[in-house]
Amino acid sequence: MVWTHVAFLDSAEDAGVWGTRTDTPDSLQNIKYGSERAEFDERCEIDHSRDVIYTKRMPSAFFETPLQSLLVWHQVDTVIITGGSTSGCIRATAVESLSRGYRTIVPMECVADKHESYHYANLTDLHLKYADVLPVADVLEWLNGDA
Structure with missing residues (x-):
C-alpha cells in the first residue's frame, strides 16, 4: 500500500505557488514536517515494514x-x-x-x-x-x- 501526505519545511520555501494560495491558519504552507497537520489519522493502519509513505508537495x-x-x-x-x-x-x-x-x-x-x-x-x-x-x-x- 502507498500512503501520501503533504508537508513543507518550516520556512515553507518548498511550498511553491500551491502553498501560497491562501493566507489562513489552515493554509497549505502551514503544514510543517512533524506537525499535527502532516500526520496520518490514527485510524489508518500503516504497516511500516511493508507500506510506502511519500511526502508530496503538489x-x-x-x-x-x-x-x-x-x-x-x-x-x-x-x-x-x-x-x-x-x-x-x-x-x-x-x-x-x-x-x-x-x-x-x-x-x-x-x-x-x-x-x-x-x-x-x-x-x-x-x-x-x-x-x-x-x-x-x-x-x-x-x-x-x-x-
Missing part, C-alpha cells in the same frame, strides 16, 4: 514522487485512490493515473472534500472522464476476486 501523488517507478517495478495495472480532497488531490492523482495508462478506481465512500457540492461534482466528473467511481463494497468484491 496535489498529485505522482508529481515528483517515486510512485511511477514503484508501480512499474511491481507491474501494477490498476490504481485505487482514497483520501481527501476529492476536488484536489484525488482528482489530480486520478487524472495523472489515467494519463499514465492505469485503470483508475475511486471508491466513493473513501474520499471526501470540504463541501459536499465540490465532492459530488468532482466524483461525477471523475466517473465520466477519468476513473471508475464505485461503491466500496464493489471494489472490495473485485479485490477479493468475487466480482
Whole structure:
C-alpha cells in the first residue's frame, strides 16, 4: 500500500505557488514536517515494514514522487485512490493515473472534500472522464476476486 501526505519545511520555501494560495491558519504552507497537520489519522493502519509513505508537495501523488517507478517495478495495472480532497488531490492523482495508462478506481465512500457540492461534482466528473467511481463494497468484491 502507498500512503501520501503533504508537508513543507518550516520556512515553507518548498511550498511553491500551491502553498501560497491562501493566507489562513489552515493554509497549505502551514503544514510543517512533524506537525499535527502532516500526520496520518490514527485510524489508518500503516504497516511500516511493508507500506510506502511519500511526502508530496503538489496535489498529485505522482508529481515528483517515486510512485511511477514503484508501480512499474511491481507491474501494477490498476490504481485505487482514497483520501481527501476529492476536488484536489484525488482528482489530480486520478487524472495523472489515467494519463499514465492505469485503470483508475475511486471508491466513493473513501474520499471526501470540504463541501459536499465540490465532492459530488468532482466524483461525477471523475466517473465520466477519468476513473471508475464505485461503491466500496464493489471494489472490495473485485479485490477479493468475487466480482
